[in-house]
Amino acid sequence: MFYDSLLLAYRNIRERKFRSFLTLLGIAVGIAAIISLIAVGYGMQYSITEELIGMADIISVMPGRQIIPGMGGYAETITERDIEDIERIAGVEDVGPWMYGTAQVEYRKERTPVTIISGDTQDLEEMYATYAEFEDGRWIYEGDHRGCTIGYSVAHEYFDEDIGINDRLIINGEKFVVVGVLEKAGMMASADLDPNIFLTIRAAQEVLGTKDIYMLTVRISDIDRADDIGEEIEETLDQNHNMDDFAQAMTMSSMIEQIGTVFLILQAVLVGIASIALIVGSIGIMNSMLMSVMERTHEIGIMKAIGATNSNIILLFLTEAGMISLVGGILGCILGTITATLVSIGVSFYIGMEMPAIITPEVMIGSLSVAILVGVISGLYPARRAAKMSPVEAVRYG
Amino acid sequence: MIRAVNLKKIYKMGEIEVPALRGVSLDIPDGDYVAIEGPSGSGKSTLLNMIGCLDRPTSGNVFIDDVDTSKLNDTELAKIRREKIGFIFQMFNLIPTLNALENVSLPMMFYGSSRGKRAKRAEELLKIVGLADRANHKPSELSGGEQQRVAIARALANDPPVIFGDEPTGNLDTESGKGIMNFLEKLNKKGETLIIVTHDPEIAARAHRSIRMRDGTLKA
Incomplete structure (x- = not known):
């Protein structure tokens, strides 16, 4: 039927x-x-x-409570001492500080504010290398205290005249030489790359007039212990700053x-x-x-x-x-x-x-x-x- | 053996009740050949539908081989229609999307016969009604007389003891009509019970007996 x-x-x-x-x-x-x-x-x-997963050996560390200007809150940031202490934790290979800020940039008599991103030059390269090629030049080296790498928009949109390598910029009064110009980045990374100027940590400290560290990336040797190490980092920082939950360590697995x-x-x-x-x-x-x-x-x-x-x-x-x-x-x-x-x-x-x-x-x-x-x-x-x-x-x- | 006891059927047309049968009783023994006559609206088709188990009476009982059909549910009633009754309609009522062979096979499909058995029996039946060469034709490709012969073959599919005909020649020319009646009578001679509704006195005259109806009652 x-x-x-x-x-x-x-x-x-x-x-x-x-x-x-x-x-x-x-x-x-x-x-x-x-x-x-x-x-x-x-x-x-x-x-x-x-x-x-490609970045599974990295733990990012940030102050857990964000500082809200004018609302009180915690004015403390990550310090040099924190970095030293984290470096001493077993399983930690390397600690990279990151700084962010805005600076006045002058190019051929024209001025405009630009975001500065700064970190260990090796970290910078690893973090961003997959997203954009170089139009000309290269990433800054650790010794390039007067060199900078600039994003596509900075080079071609922010100023009337295009910026190329070996051109000179004045950032918050300090003179820099452009060593690399990035191509336009893909959509996913465009906000991280195109409108920014990249400096070494030492140069950024000078330019921004602060030693405040925005974030740390901690490279570890054993991915399986990522969560344990993350916890240890949090404890160390909380102790240093005498607060309950000053720091937040984010492993890639928790991010995933x-x-x-x-x-x-x-x-x-x-x-x-x-x-x-x-x-x-x-x-x-x-x-x-x-x-x-x-x-x-x-x-x-x-x-x-x-x-x-x-x-x-x-x-x-x-x-x-x-x-x-x-x-x-x-x-x-x-x-x-x-x-x-x-x-x-x-x-x-x-x-x-x-x-x-x-x-x-x-x-x-x-x-x-x-x-x-x-x-x-x-x-x-x-x-x-x-x-x-x-x-x-x-x-x-x- | 079919027995009807005090059958009444009332149709509701909105608020108005229209009685179609007003208490009809009759006995039809096995092998009988009965014509039910009467003008249109006399209730003859309604009576046929009741004793043919196509419809349920408002009151009264129909016994088929001593089974009280008023006590049967829809599925059991379908089984009676499938196994005890073959129905032939004035409008032939073949399924237009199926060819002659498939139309004849349909009751056997509901019966649950195997495909092989069905095809064989359907071919046999088409041969009996003289349409072996038209097996693959759709109803629309057949003449009225041919369609009615397919319908007869279909009615015979599960080898039921009773054949009901609701004006089976009403839509045919005289010649085809005669052929159909001859064929049905041949079946009756072999023992099939034949119950025909008609208003053709010539056909009524050929039956063993004739029941006349008027205004929902039998006229002796």
Whole structure:
């Protein structure tokens, strides 16, 4: 009987080719939306996680309570002594300080404020090397106390005249020589690179007139002990500053975890949006099946008159709904895969970072099951309505 | 053996109740050939639908082989229609998307016969009604007489003891009509019970007995 209902359903679908196709398209679009959004979401998570895993041997340390000007708060920052103490912790290889600030920059009589980023020159290079190439020149060396590397916007947008290497800048009254000009960075890193001037720590201390350290990056030798070392760093700093939670040490694994949570929420929102498309599709199936029931009232009557039971009729209509949604689901998987692939190619190109479309078998199977489930549920009401008709009324109809 | 006891059927048209049967009792023994006659609106089709288990009476009982059908649920009633009854309609009522062979197979499909068995039996039946060469034609490609013969083959599919005909020749020309009636009578001679609703006195005259109806009651 089941095989027969497949055959009969197929006949009926073929009889109403165009309408069946439209119904099927409704489901397909819903499924395609879900698949492509999930694939792109996974891809994003994958590429960002990959990026972070590449830095798994780094713990970043910041003062935990931010200083809010004028609101009291803690005016203390990380000190030289903190760095020395952290360097003494077992498993710590290297501690890199980072400084940020704004300075007045003068170039050929023109002045404008620019953000200064400063750190160990090696750290600078490692942190940013993957995001941008050099238009000309190189990163500053540790000995370049009068040299600076500048971002693309600083070189070409901030001043009337373009800046090239060996040009001279006056930063907060101190003279510097440009040793490197970066190319425009990809979207992901553009804010970190393009509008900034990079200096050595010593130069930054002079220029900014402070020894305040904004953040530390601690390189460790054993990734597995990252969390323990992170805790030890926090304790050491809290002791130094005599505060409960002065410092916050962030390992990459805890960062990855946090990002994972964010992506889970993102996924839920995306799937929620895609579900709307699916709901619209399922209303389409229900509508189409109801029309099919109305059109075939006469046929249903005949079938019942020659001995079909209510469940026979329900099976026939559910098979038809299931078939439309299964084919719609398969089409949706194909469309979704194509869309996701195109989006990932586009996005990868745009942000200059590889972001693959990740489509797992689970997502495929899940989407197909959802499609069939939606089809069958939407078909249930019309099917029951068809089955409940009195044979004599139905035969007389039409 | 079909027995009807005090059948009443009232149709509700909005607020108005229209009685179609006002208490009809009759016995039809196995192998009988009965014509039910009467003008339109006399309730003859309603009576046929009740004793053919297509519809339930408002009150009264229909016994098929001593089973009280008023006590059966929808599924059991469907089983009676499938196994004990073959129905032939005035409008043939074939499924338009299926070819002749598939139409004939349909009752056997609901019965649960295997595909092989069904195909064989359907071919046999089409041969009996003289349409072996039209097996793959859709109803729209067949003449009225041919469609009705497919319908007869379909009615015989599960080998039911009773055939009901609701004006089976009403939509056919005289020649085709005669052919159909001859064929049905041949079945009756082989022991099939035949119950035909008609308003053609010529057909009524050929039956073993004729029941006349008027205003929802039997006229002796």
